[in-house]
Amino acid sequence: MTIESVERIGVIGAGTMGNGIAQVCALNGYEVVMRDIEDEFVENGIEAIDDSLGRFVSKGRIDESEVEATKGRITGTTDLDDLADCELVIEAAVEKMEVKQEIFADLETVTDEDVILATNTSTLSITTIASATDREERVVGLHFMNPVPIMEGVEVVVGEKTGAETIDLVHALATDLGKTTWESDDKPGFVTNRILMPWINEGIRAYDEGVASKEDIDTGMELGTNVPMGPLTLADHIGLDICLDASETLSEELGDRYKPAYLLKRKVDAGDLGKKSGAGFYEYD
Ligand SMILES: NC(=O)c1ccc[n+]([C@@H]2O[C@H](COP(=O)([O-])OP(=O)(O)OC[C@H]3O[C@@H](n4cnc5c(N)ncnc54)[C@H](O)[C@@H]3O)[C@@H](O)[C@H]2O)c1
Numbered sequence: 001m002t003i004e005s006v007e008r009i010g011v012i013g014a015g016t017m018g019n020g021i022a023q024v025c026a027l028n029g030y031e032v033v034m035r036d037i038e039d040e041f042v043e044n045g046i047e048a049i050d051d052s053l054g055r056f057v058s059k060g061r062i063d064e065s066e067v068e069a070t071k072g073r074i075t076g077t078t079d080l081d082d083l084a085d086c087e088l089v090i091e092a093a094v095e096k097m098e099v100k101q102e103i104f105a106d107l108e109t110v111t112d113e114d115v116i117l118a119t120n121t122s123t124l125s126i127t128t129i130a131s132a133t134d135r136e137e138r139v140v141g142l143h144f145m146n147p148v149p150i151m152e153g154v155e156v157v158v159g160e161k162t163g164a165e166t167i168d169l170v171h172a173l174a175t176d177l178g179k180t181t182w183e184s185d186d187k188p189g190f191v192t193n194r195i196l197m198p199w200i201n202e203g204i205r206a207y208d209e210g211v212a213s214k215e216d217i218d219t220g221m222e223l224g225t226n227v228p229m230g231p232l233t234l235a236d237h238i239g240l241d242i243c244l245d246a247s248e249t250l251s252e253e254l255g256d257r258y259k260p261a262y263l264l265k266r267k268v269d270a271g272d273l274g275k276k277s278g279a280g281f282y283e284y285d
Pocket residue numbers: 012013014015016017018035036037038041091092093094095096099103120121122123143144145146237238239242276
């Protein structure tokens with residue numbers, strides 16, 4: 001299969017990443033079928049796309065006609081069978097191995113056998129996800145960054161059995177979406193989260209241990225190390241539940257130096273998941 005034969009892309013999950021991926025694919029001319037488990041989640045995803053496209057218009061990056069065309073290319077659904085005609089699927093559901101394996105096993109039955117199944121997982125093994133299917137050479141990691149419409153980078157993660165044709169095709173797709181790729185072996189956290197997650201957890205521990213206020217930790221890291229966001233703000237943007245799941249996977253695989261910060265667990269238990277729930281380390285409208 002070549003990139004030219006991809007016209008319709010399935011996206012699993014309409015959350016932070018799924019709706020961003022759907023938007024970018026549709027904006028670049030692909031038909032998109034975005035699936036979540038409840039109508040409300042699909043509607044929220046479509047709304048988030050509307051808002052994001054609106055911001056693109058106000059910044060003069062696209063015009064109203066492109067907004068309408070982009071929206072017209074996105075179909076929201078709760079029915080997995082609606083992905084039957086897709087040539088490629090990108091999964092962006094929750095960061096749980098059992099959920100992803102179940103989704104991949106279901107996709108195996110719904111899609112044609114040559115369809116590429118990509119996962120946006122942050123930390124989980126591509127090889128283990130692929131083992132739920134009979135097409136392991138067509139399963140690959142395609143790790144978009146948050147917020148997808150803004151961030152340029154996409155990490156291509158190569159599982160034990162991922163085939164060369166699959167790898168080439170997802171690099172080509174990401175490039176066609178205006179992104180720049182790099183490649184990682186299928187090792188926990190890949191390049192980005194292996195390094196990012198301990199940094200975020202250390203920021204949370206520093207705050208919890210009273211090294212500085214949360215604002216000063218973020219400001220110190222922004223101005224002191226030239227990153228666009230400090231660790232507490234970034235954790236809120238990523239989602240504290242996503243950070244916790246990622247840190248737990250990393251500590252299981254790589255040892256105690258990746259253990260999630262206590263305060264991260266407490267915030268998640270309290271339902272404060274960051275920007276998406278209205279509160280995390282900071283409050284959001
Ligand atoms: N948030 C980030 O910054 C970020 C960055 C890169 C990668 N990721 C990864 O992307 C994936 C999604 O993360 P997110 O931040 O969008 O999470 P999210 O919680 O915002 O959204 C996940 C969505 O998946 C849906 N879902 C759950 N089970 C499903 C199923 N069986 N079928 C379809 N949809 C299902 C949920 O209802 C929810 O709407 C995770 O694997 C995460 O690790 C997240």
